[in-house]
Each structure stands twice: as C-alpha cells, then as structure tokens.
Amino acid sequence: MYQLTFSFAEFLSEYWQKKPTIIKGGFKDFVDPISPDELAGLAMEEEVDSRYIAKHGEEWDVSHGPLNFDNLPEDNWSFIVQAANHWHEGAAELVTPFRQLPNWLFDDLMISYSTPGGGVGPHIDQYDVFITQGSGKRRWRVGPKKDNYEEEFRHPALRQIKEFEPIIDEIMEPGDILYIPPGFPHDGYALETSMSFSVGFRSPKKQELLSSFADFAIANEIGDIHYHNPDLPARNNSGAILDAEYQDLEAMMRSLLNHPHLIKQWMGEHLSNSRHELDIISAEPPWQNSETYQFLESGEIMKRLGGLRAFYYPEQPHILYINGDRFELPEECGSAATYLCDEEQITSASLGKQLDHPAFIALLTQLVNLGYWYPVD
Structure with a gap:
C-alpha cells in the first residue's frame, strides 16, 4: 500500500x-x-x-x-x-x-x-x-x-x-x-x-455544465413551454426586442434552474459519468440476491471496478449516482452510500447490519451483474 x-x-x-x-x-x-x-x-x-x-x-x-x-x-x-x-x-x-x-x-x-x-x-x-x-x-x-x-x-x-x-x-x-x-x-x-x-x-468547465444540463432538460422534457404574453402591446417599431420581453425570456431561462431536486439529480448523474473507457465485464451467469448475501456472509470481499465513479449527497445518502445512473434505496439504507461510494471494497464485517437489508443486497446484486462490483479471488 x-x-x-x-x-x-x-x-x-x-x-x-x-x-x-x-x-x-x-x-x-x-x-x-x-x-x-x-x-x-x-x-x-x-x-x-x-x-x-x-x-x-x-x-x-x-x-x-x-x-x-x-x-x-x-x-x-x-x-x-x-x-x-x-x-x-x-x-x-x-x-x-x-x-x-x-x-x-x-x-x-x-x-x-x-x-x-x-x-x-x-x-x-x-x-x-x-x-x-x-x-x-x-x-x-x-x-x-x-x-x-x-x-x-x-x-x-x-x-x-x-x-x-x-x-x-x-x-x-x-x-x-x-x-x-x-x-x-x-x-x-x-x-x-x-x-x-x-x-x-479535472474540474468541469461552465460550458460543459451548461451543455450537459441542456441535454438533461431536453431528455426529461423540463421547460417544454412556449413564451406566453396575453398582454402583448401594439407597436410601431416591429424590429425591436422590448426590455420587458427580454426580461421575460431571460426569466424563462433562469426558471429552468428553479428545480433544486432536478439539478441535484442531473449533477449527480453528470459527475458520475466517466470520460474514459471502463473495463466492464458483466456477470455471466447473473448472480442471485442469495448468492451475493452468502458470498459476503462467508467472509469474502467485493471490490469496486477501477475508475468507476460513484457519488452521493450527504443529506440524501440513500440515493446513489453510479456511472451516470441514479439508484434509490429506502432511507434506512442511508449508510450504503459510505460502503459503495467512499470505500473501494466491502466485506460483511464493514457492512454490519446493512448486509441483512434485502434492498441493499438487491442493489449490490444488480451492480455486480452490471460489472460495477466484482468478487475478489
């Protein structure tokens, strides 16, 4: 080490x-x-x-x-x-x-x-x-x-x-x-x-964040609303963009950011995407929940794939962002974030009572089958 x-x-x-x-x-x-x-x-x-x-x-x-x-x-x-x-x-x-x-x-x-x-x-x-x-x-x-x-x-x-x-x-x-x-x-x-x-x-650039969020907003149909102004005044200067109209359009854009829970979801997914190819080998045949439980209970070790990006927000530790996807557990599984995102390997000793929670075992089995975690020989 x-x-x-x-x-x-x-x-x-x-x-x-x-x-x-x-x-x-x-x-x-x-x-x-x-x-x-x-x-x-x-x-x-x-x-x-x-x-x-x-x-x-x-x-x-x-x-x-x-x-x-x-x-x-x-x-x-x-x-x-x-x-x-x-x-x-x-x-x-x-x-x-x-x-x-x-x-x-x-x-x-x-x-x-x-x-x-x-x-x-x-x-x-x-x-x-x-x-x-x-x-x-x-x-x-x-x-x-x-x-x-x-x-x-x-x-x-x-x-x-x-x-x-x-x-x-x-x-x-x-x-x-x-x-x-x-x-x-x-x-x-x-x-x-x-x-x-x-x-x-490598820190993200403003341009990258804006581009990524725009893609997220489009994919999730956020802000799919046209400009609407029933009080539009008549005018002689038809080529002008009046200040009130400019303010309305700017406010439309800024309103896209007035969704804290969506911003958090996008940010978690965006930051957990890897810029480099991962050595992913999906489990074949797929593991069953019982196999995952028995493997860890017998004292064996599960390890996180090298380069895999896995994050969480401390105020929402039951929601995990792994390789660009969002995974949600019951709130009582909040400590799962520590094991899966902070640590590079997990054992039954480190998991404690979390090992006995069916939702955690189900998620870990899913991650093993995706090739994100793997058993250490």
Missing part, C-alpha cells in the same frame, strides 16, 4: 491551485506498481487509450493506440497509457493516497514509459496533476503562470508552447512527486529509461 510522507492538509493549504512544487521523497521506497511489459501490453489493446510520441531532431511523431512496438528508435521516445487505473489493479492502488481530494474531481492515472530524451515537449494543461517519478530519473522544468505564452505547432496532435523561464528546474528520482496546478507551463524529459505516474484532477 502506498502512503504519502507529507501532510496532505498542509499541502492543500499552501499549494493546491496556487503554485507548483516538488515533494522530494513524497513516497518512501517507491516501487513501480506495473512493469514496462505490462504497460506495453495495455497500450496494444483496442479499448485502452494510448499514445506513442517521439522526437527526431526538430520533428515530432505521434501515433494513437492500439500501439505496436516494432522498429522503434533507440531513444527520444515515450508511450503513454491513459486511465491505467481502469485496467490494472496494482496501478490503481497508487490513486488511493490521493483520495483525500473529492472523487468527483479525480480524472485518471496516466502512466508514461520514456527512453532517454523522451517527453512530450513544453505545454500547458488545465487540470491539477501529481506526477510521481517511478524507476529512472527525469528532469522537470515548470514556468510561471501567464496569459501570453506563444503556441508552437510542431505536430497536429501536440499542443506545445515556445520555451519559458523555469521557476522549478529539478531532477526527479523514484518517489519524488511534482505537483502542477492548471495553467503552469511544464516540460519533462527522461534522463534515463524511466516511468512516470500522473494522478490527474
């Missing part, structure tokens, strides 16, 4: 979305949770999001997965696997120490393997990232946050910028952690064959 060597509360107070920093020895005695061969195997799979990036002088080469590893150059190349926590249990354990941040902000674990000189060039991201150095060494440079960095188009698949003056310029060794908030330019390249593990947190 990976454990941070520093106070996360102090880190949040001093650095979170304020300034970048390198935490030397953020993990003590760090060991890669996945081997290069295993990572390459993932990159060769159709379902896994992967990229190959190489530099040849001033030219860049980018390929998207599934990758093959024939006829590779000796150095100056990397390959990257997104959402590795969805596909490899050992790698997913690296996310656990960062659960002190809200899961709804968490995006994915990205893993890169680089030969000497390998990297993606200077660029700017709009998410928070903790980059843990695994085996090997890597030089990282981070610049100040500014609005006027000039983009450089060296390859259509890369959004790079021109050089910057670093405020951080250090060599990272196994267990060191680099934190970069949104908007800070950075550039890292391997000094020797190495692996890097990036735990990313």
